[in-house]
Amino acid sequence: MSLSPGVILRRGFLGLLALFLAAPLIVVLSVSFNATRRMSFPPTEFSLRWYGAFFGDHAWMASLERSLTIAGLAALVSVLVALPITYAIWRYQAKAAAVLAGIGGALFLIPGVVAALMLSAFWGVTGHVGRLENVVLSHAIVLLGIPLSLLMVGFRTIDQAQVEAAYTMGARDSDAFRMVVRPAMTPYILCAFVFVFVLSINEYLIAYMVAGFTVQTLPIKIFANMRQGYEPTMCVAAVIFMVMGFSAFALMSKVADLPRLMGRTRPLED
Amino acid sequence: MTAADIGLTAPTGDLPAKPRWILAGLLTGPALYILIMAIVPAFLMVQLSLAHREVGGLWSPGLELTQYRQLATPLFARIMGFSLLLALTGAAICVSLAFPAAYFITRMRRRAQVTWLVFLLGSLSLSEVLIVFAFQVLLSTSGTLAGALSAVGLLAPGASLYPNFPAVLTCLVYLLLPYVILFFYPALSQLDPEVEQAAATMGASRISTFVSVVLPMMRGQILTGVLLVVIFTFGAYLTPLVLGRPPQWTIAIHINNAAMGAGNLPLAAAYAVAVVTFMAALLLLTRLLSRRRGAEA
Numbered sequence: 001m002s003l004s005p006g007v008i009l010r011r012g013f014l015g016l017l018a019l020f021l022a023a024p025l026i027v028v029l030s031v032s033f034n035a036t037r038r039m040s041f042p043p044t045e046f047s048l049r050w051y052g053a054f055f056g057d058h059a060w061m062a063s064l065e066r067s068l069t070i071a072g073l074a075a076l077v078s079v080l081v082a083l084p085i086t087y088a089i090w091r092y093q094a095k096a097a098a099v100l101a102g103i104g105g106a107l108f109l110i111p112g113v114v115a116a117l118m119l120s121a122f123w124g125v126t127g128h129v130g131r132l133e134n135v136v137l138s139h140a141i142v143l144l145g146i147p148l149s150l151l152m153v154g155f156r157t158i159d160q161a162q163v164e165a166a167y168t169m170g171a172r173d174s175d176a177f178r179m180v181v182r183p184a185m186t187p188y189i190l191c192a193f194v195f196v197f198v199l200s201i202n203e204y205l206i207a208y209m210v211a212g213f214t215v216q217t218l219p220i221k222i223f224a225n226m227r228q229g230y231e232p233t234m235c236v237a238a239v240i241f242m243v244m245g246f247s248a249f250a251l252m253s254k255v256a257d258l259p260r261l262m263g264r265t266r267p268l269e270d
Numbered sequence: 271m272t273a274a275d276i277g278l279t280a281p282t283g284d285l286p287a288k289p290r291w292i293l294a295g296l297l298t299g300p301a302l303y304i305l306i307m308a309i310v311p312a313f314l315m316v317q318l319s320l321a322h323r324e325v326g327g328l329w330s331p332g333l334e335l336t337q338y339r340q341l342a343t344p345l346f347a348r349i350m351g352f353s354l355l356l357a358l359t360g361a362a363i364c365v366s367l368a369f370p371a372a373y374f375i376t377r378m379r380r381r382a383q384v385t386w387l388v389f390l391l392g393s394l395s396l397s398e399v400l401i402v403f404a405f406q407v408l409l410s411t412s413g414t415l416a417g418a419l420s421a422v423g424l425l426a427p428g429a430s431l432y433p434n435f436p437a438v439l440t441c442l443v444y445l446l447l448p449y450v451i452l453f454f455y456p457a458l459s460q461l462d463p464e465v466e467q468a469a470a471t472m473g474a475s476r477i478s479t480f481v482s483v484v485l486p487m488m489r490g491q492i493l494t495g496v497l498l499v500v501i502f503t504f505g506a507y508l509t510p511l512v513l514g515r516p517p518q519w520t521i522a523i524h525i526n527n528a529a530m531g532a533g534n535l536p537l538a539a540a541y542a543v544a545v546v547t548f549m550a551a552l553l554l555l556t557r558l559l560s561r562r563r564g565a566e567a
Contacts, residue, residue, distance in 0.1 A: 006476060010374055017371055021393050021447065024404030031407060081303050084296040094293050100304055107308055111505025111549065113522035114315075114542045117529055121318055121539065122311035141307040173292075195395075202397035205507050209530065219399040223508070226403055238400045246392035258387045259380070263456025270380045 025242055032235035054236035060221070064240070067218040070135050071201035075193045077140035082147035082192065087181075090155035091173075101148050108145030112205050115142050120209040130214035135207045139200040146199070147192035153261060154188030187256040194248045202241060318539035329536050337540035346541075350548070353520040356435075356510075357503035360442045361496040364450045367443075369492065372454035373484065376461070387452075394448035402512045405441045406432070409513075437513040445509065446502055450495050457491045458484075490560030497556050504545055521545055 035047035054060050082104070088097035107115065119138040123129055158180060166176045204219040212220050218237055225234045252258060259268050322332035340346070375386045408415055409431035419425035431437060461484065469479040485492075507522040521541060529538035 014371065014374060017367065017447075018389070020444070021389070024401055024408060024444065025393070025396075027407050028400065028404045077303075081300045085300050088293055088296045092293055094297070096293070096297055096301070100297065100300055103304055103308055109501060109549075111501055111522065111545060113505045113507050113525050114546055115505075117525060117538055117542050118311040118315045119307075120529065121314050121535060122307075124535075125314060137307055141304070144304075198395040202395055202400075204397060204399050205526075209526070219397045222397075222403065223399045226399070226406070226512070234403070238397075238403065241397055241400055242392075245395040246388065249388045249391040249395075252391075253384050253388050258384050259459065262387055262452060264376070264459040265456075266460055266462075268380050268383065268459075 028235055028238045028242070032232065032239045034232065037232060050232040050236050054233045057233065060233060060237065063216050063218045063221040064237070066132065066215060067201050070132060070139065070207070070215075070217060071197045073133075073136040074139035074143065074200040075196040077136060078144050078196050079147045079151075079189060079192050081140065082144060082151050083189070086148060086151040086155055089152070090158075101152075104144040104148045107142060110142075116206040116209040119206060123210055130211045132211065132215050134210045135215055135217070138206050138210050139203060140196070142206060143196045143199055146195050150192040150195065150261060151185070151188055153263070154185050157188075157260070158184045188261070191252050191256050191261060194252055198245050198248050201244065315539045315542055318536055319543045321536045321539075323534060323536045337536045340537060341540060341544055346544075349519070349521050349524055350544075352518070353504055353522075354500070356439065356442070356518075356520060357500040358496075360439060360446065360503055361499035363439075363443050364446050364499050365492060365495050368447055368450035368495070369454055369488070371447075372451045372458050373480070375451070376455060376459040387455075390448040390452055394452065398445060398506070398508045401445055402441060402508045405437065405444070405513060409437055432513045433515045433518070435514065435518055438510050438518050441509045441513050442503055442506060445506070446499050449502070450499060453495055453498055454488075454491060457488060461487070490556075493556040493560050497552055500552060501549055504549065 030043045032050055033046050033048070034043035035045035035049065085097045085100050085104070088094040089101060110118075119134075119142075123134045123138075128134065162180050163176055166180055171179065201217075202219060204217075204223060207215070207217045208220050208223075216224070218241070222234045222237050225231050252261075317331065318329065319337055320333050320335070321329040322334055323329050323336065375383055378386070410416065416425060416431050419431075425431070465483060466479050469483050470476070474482065504520065505522055506520060507526055510518050510520045511523050525538045525541045525545075528534045528541060
């Protein structure tokens with residue numbers, strides 16, 4: 001294969017882009033394996049001591065556990081809310097459901113700080129402050145746009161002929177659901193869950209403004225550490241985020257057609 | 271995002287008549303959740319912005335414009351102006367990098383495309399805390415970048431590359447690039463390769479095809495991409511806080527400071543209402559622009 005100037009230019013551009021996107025990750029990764037306490041890059045001596053320190057530290061582990069709990073519950077809530085809405089749109093073309101989906105999508109377009117303020121004011125007025133469930137319900141509503149759009153992509157892939165065939169053969173809604181809808185939707189539900197989970201576990205501002213004083217999630221703890229002075233264990237926390245995020249999406253690419261999930265409808269050959 | 275945008279198609283043919291109670295059963299829960307967690311807080315914020323501020327971070331319901339009067343100051347205009355400048359500069363950089371990137375990615379083979387998508391989704395999901403921290407290390411005095419720059423005499427020895435405007439801008443571009451690339455991805459992957467082939471057979475070069483055929487078709491998308499960057503930049507809090515100095519503080523920091531620091535929730539709410547109004551106006555403007563340009567084409 002000959003390399004034309006155009007190809008070289010394109011590869012160079014994409015290579016530089018990949019390098020730019022990877023640079024901060026490489027920094028964090030290498031600093032986390034650095035033996036010295038000083039925050040320095042490039043690292044001088046390889047060591048796993050900060051990993052030992054992180055996993056042996058009660059406060060860090062508690063933050064990690066709290067973040068995992070919040071992310072899991074938030075993902076569950078937002079998928080459980082999005083599923084009936086998207087099903088009602090697909091199955092009944094329900095106007096009310098379309099309105100709800102519209103609100104969910106619009107929320108995703110509100111600047112982060114405004115959403116955080118809205119929700120923190122809301123919890124303040126209810127008098128229910130500083131609780132874990134506040135973060136769960138707040139994350140679930142702000143991220144609702146994700147399961148809504150992913151599940152809609154999923155419903156769109158369901159073979160209409162198959163559904164019609166099921167009904168012609170006398171299938172009831174529940175049968176059609178079991179035979180056609182559920183198997184087709186399972187990967188999309190899983191992807192929506194993973195996506196919300198990953199974004200929730202990484203979210204800082206809303207968690208901080210809604211319950212940050214009492215519920216210290218991992219990003220809140222990392223940021224508090226950053227402000228108080230550098231401590232290498234926070235790099236380990238950061239690496240955990242990276243590993244979790246990338247493996248989640250790599251997994252997603254195995255269970256679902258990722259290009260289609262991201263909005264490609266034109267067929268893509270292997 | 272409305273159902274029409276998403277282009278849903280429901281199964282056609284002889285379906286059983288839709289019983290209302292099934293719909294009610296399906297939608298009551300989600301509707302209540304959205305009502306309580308989205309509509310109520312939105313109204314609350316508007317009410318808060320009109321409330322009467324009491325001492326000690328408290329407030330009582332009211333209908334006064336005290337907070338909005340504070341918006342009519344040069345300070346607020348300056349903050350909004352700076353936020354917009356940052357957002358538009360960021361948008362110009364992001365869109366001009368993301369558009370060709372997305373274009374190239376959509377034309378790759380499946381394996382390469384999936385790898386890029388995983389990489390983009392992975393970096394998109396990373397916490398702003400983490401990215402800001404990584405940039406802090408990268409740009410710090412002891413970092414390689416500062417070392418290399420001072421070695422060639424571009425930077426005074428021992429100087430730091432932050433906090434300043436370029437640091438804030440670079441970090442924002444970093445945070446937004448994956449979003450904007452993924453935003454362009456569906457539209458560009460839907461682009462019919464035959465259109466480009468047709469242009470090519472008529473003697474157009476790759477680049478002139480891109481400029482004269484692909485770009486005009488994507489005008490609306492590009493404008494919406496710009497809007498996306500603006501919305502995100504107005505909402506960004508940690509990046510300007512850590513990598514910028516007070517003159518580079520965006521409206522998000524001032525909202526947060528008013529709410530959490532000064533305990534002036536009504537003022538924070540008024541700021542927020544102003545920001546949302548501004549975003550809505552921009553949304554309307556992009557809709558109008560893309561429609562008019564679309565009609566010309």
